[in-house]
Amino acid sequence: MKIAFTTKGIEWNSMMDPRFGRTEFIALYDEEKDELTNVDNRSIESVAHGAGPQTAQKLFDLKPDVLITGNGPGGNAGRVLAQANLKIFIGAGNMTVKEAYDAYKKGELKNSK
Amino acid sequence: MKIAIASGKGGTGKTTLSVNLASFLAESRKVVLCDLDVEEPNSGLFIKGKLIHREDKFKMIPEWEKDRCTLCGHCHKVCNFHAVIQLGDQIMVFPELCHSCYACSELCPVDALPMIPQKMGELKQFKKEELSFVESRLDIGQEQAVPLIAQTLEYLDKNFDDDFIKLYDAPPGTSCPVIEATKDADFVILITEPTPFGLHDLKLAVDTMRELKKDFGIIVNRHGIGNNDVLTYCQKENIPVLSKLLNDRRVAELYSRGNLIYQKIPEFKKQIENIADYILKLQKEGIR
Structure with missing residues (x-):
């Protein structure tokens, strides 16, 4: 399984970013390889419109199986992610990445679809 | 005046x-x-x-014609508003983000994004x-x-x-x-x-x-x-x-x-x- 997180940093103990479209990083954990990689999304700060679809496109290209985030994607991003055959879990906005992963594993996060 | x-x-x-x-x-x-x-x-x-x-x-909004599209990606690269994106072999248009600038439509080499009036x-x-x-x-x-x-x-x-x-x-x-x-x-x-x-x-x-x-x-x-x-x-x-x-x-x-x-x-x-x-x-x- 490949699990994507919206985060404010690139470590396991970094905080999650509750925002989807304007998340600072997308962290990607590949469970098979036990490897945590990331995509820097901070350039989105200067984008006035369409942050949601743009971040969704980046996420789509990473082909994760699961997305863990805070508030959940908005309408435009949701339309993109609907194409991606992806399970979305929300409510992890105030956790570290590690806490969010553990909460997901224990089934404590809310499925947004 | x-x-x-x-x-x-x-x-x-x-x-x-x-x-x-x-x-x-x-x-x-x-x-x-x-x-x-x-x-x-x-x-x-x-x-x-x-x-x-x-x-x-x-207002004029581009509409994707799948059959013509060669997936070259020009359209989403020229869109300043991220109103056009490419997902794998699909192009998606977001009418709410589109500013009707025609860039994607005009620059598409195969006319796969004709502009269509939308009320x-x-x-x-x-x-x-x-x-x-x-x-x-x-x-x-x-x-x-x-x-x-x-x-x-x-x-x-x-x-x-x-x-x-x-x-x-x-x-x-x-x-x-x-x-x-x-x-x-x-x-x-x-x-x-x-x-x-x-x-x-x-x-x-x-x-x-x-x-x-x-x-x-x-x-x-x-x-x-x-x-x-x-x-x-x-x-x-x-x-x-x-x-x-x-x-x-x-x-x-x-x-x-x-x-x-x-x-x-x-x-x-x-x-x-x-x-x-x-x-x-x-x-x-x-x-x-």
Whole structure:
């Protein structure tokens, strides 16, 4: 399984970013390889419109199986992610990445679809 | 002559001033009032004229033709608004983000993104005695006011010659719709209230008008409430104060019933008359 997180940093103990479209990083954990990689999304700060679809496109290209985030994607991003055959879990906005992963594993996060 | 009535802060009296000033001026001049607050036009509540024309308004949005597309990716790379994105072998268009710039459509090497008209709202023209009134209204779910404002101004240019005094009831705020509604005005009236909120947003509006290099003046509405900071600010910044409209419960009562105020309150009429004189003087001087 490949699990994507919206985060404010690139470590396991970094905080999650509750925002989807304007998340600072997308962290990607590949469970098979036990490897945590990331995509820097901070350039989105200067984008006035369409942050949601743009971040969704980046996420789509990473082909994760699961997305863990805070508030959940908005309408435009949701339309993109609907194409991606992806399970979305929300409510992890105030956790570290590690806490969010553990909460997901224990089934404590809310499925947004 | 084109006069835009804007405000910064909402609820300070743009519509009250627009409908009263327009109706008053129409007693002796050729006047067209245009409600450019297309997200929530309300001047019409006070004009109640006879409908003489209506038309649907459209904006152009690209539509993906899958069979022609070679997935080269030009379209989403040239879109400044991220309204076109590519997902694997699919192109998605987000009409709410599209600014109808045609870049994706024109630059597509195989014409796979033809521009298709999409209805965004409607324009109506009314006549009440000598006053012409035009309003446009965005359809529910439409997010962009600017294209409809632009098309409404085009309609005015086409249908009313330069002999008309054109009054624009602008949207509140200082963002794109306000820029569109004021950018071709010869003079902008900023109406505010003498409160800290009014002053805060007035400053933003003043900065905006200065950036646009507009001639403008200020009207203080509900004079007597709040404090003197707005007047002090205007003095310091050397901005003309055209009028201080009275704070009177009767004004609110008439407004709430959709009545014109100058017809019922003589002191208010006198103030509207003075503002009208100011405008007519500007017109005579040929302000450009």
